[in-house]
Amino acid sequence: MSRALILSTLCLAVLPACSAEESDTSLTQVADVPATPVLAAPVAMENEQIHRLMQLKEGMYSGALPVGDAAFAELAALGIKTIVCVDGARPDLEAAARHGLSYIHVPIGYDGIDRDTSNAFARVAQEVEGPLYFHCHHGKHRGPAAAAIALRAATGCTTQEALAVLEVAGTSRDYPGLWRDVAGWTPPTADEVLPELHEVAQVADFTASMATLDRDWDELKALRASSWQTPEAHPDLDLRRSVKAFAEHYADSANVIPAEHATDVVLLDQMQAGLQMAEKLQLLVEEASNPPTAAQIPALEEAFLELKASCKDCHKDYRNE
C-alpha cells in the first residue's frame, strides 16, 4: 500500500515559495544537483536530549522526535533552523517556535517513499533554510530514509553514500520499500512540479490514530522495563493512566479504519482482537495492586507480549510493504 502525500488545503506560508502562484511557475525546473565529491560517512552522535542523532553532512541531521523544550533547545544549539517531520503525528509547532525553529511536515509510511514525496524532500533540500533536522518517531527508519533522499538531492552523492545513512541509522530490512526508494532515487525532472511544503500536512485519521497509539505504547514499554512501575527517569508516567489512554486510543483507531481496508475481514478481525487485548491489559492493571506485585506481573507480561505480536503481525501484512 502506498500512501501519497496528502497536501493540506491550507498553505501555511512557512516558505516564501509556499504559494500556489509561485509553485506553478518557478518550480518546474530540473533539480540542480551538484556533481559531487565523496562525502564523509554519516556519523551517529551521542546526545542526551535527541535520541539517535546522526549527522549526514554539515547542516543536515536526522534523529528521533524532539520532546519538550530541552530537546528543541538542543536542536537550536546545534544550529538547526528547520525541522522536517515525516511522522504521522502533528509536529509540536509551538515548542519549535519558542526556540526560533520552523517546521515542515511531510508524513511518510513504512512502505516506501513515492515520487511526489521524494520530490518534496528534494524541494526541502533545495529551498528550505538549513541546517535541517529530519525526524520520524524513533529516528531509525523513516527519518533517516527521508534525510538520505534529501542528501542525494542536496549533494548528488552516490547510491552507496545514501544507503550508508540507513546502515548507520540501523534502518530495518523489514522495510524494503525505504531501502528501495533511497537506492532508486532520481532527481525531479524538468516537467515535474514539486509539491508544496506545509508546516502541518493533512494526515488520514487512521494514520494519526496509529501515531498516537505508538506514543502510549512507548509509555507502556518504559513502564514494563521498570517492572511495571513508574520509572525513575520518568516520574511523570503512571501505569494506570497510560494503559487507560492506550486502550482508549486503540478503540479510536478501530473506529477510523480507512476505506481501503473497510471490508477486509482479516484486518478488521486483527483490529478487534488487538482491541480486546488492550482492554484485557487495562483490566489486569486495574485489578492489580499499584504497583503490581511479583505474582501479578506474569499476567501483565503475557498480555503485553500478545499485544506486541499483534501490532507486528498486522503491520507485516498491511503496513510495511
Ligand code: HEC
Ligand atoms: C489490524 C492492523 C493493525 C494493528 C493491530 C496495529 N496497526 Fe499500526 N498500522 C496499521 C496500518 C495499516 C498502518 C499504516 C497506516 C497508514 O500509513 O496510513 C499502521 C501504522 C502505524 C504506525 C505509523 C504511523 C505513522 O506515523 O505513519 C505506527 C507507529 C503504528 N501503526 C503503531 C502501532 C502499534 C504500536 C500497534 C499495537 C499496539 C499497532 N500499530 C497495531 C495497522 C495496524
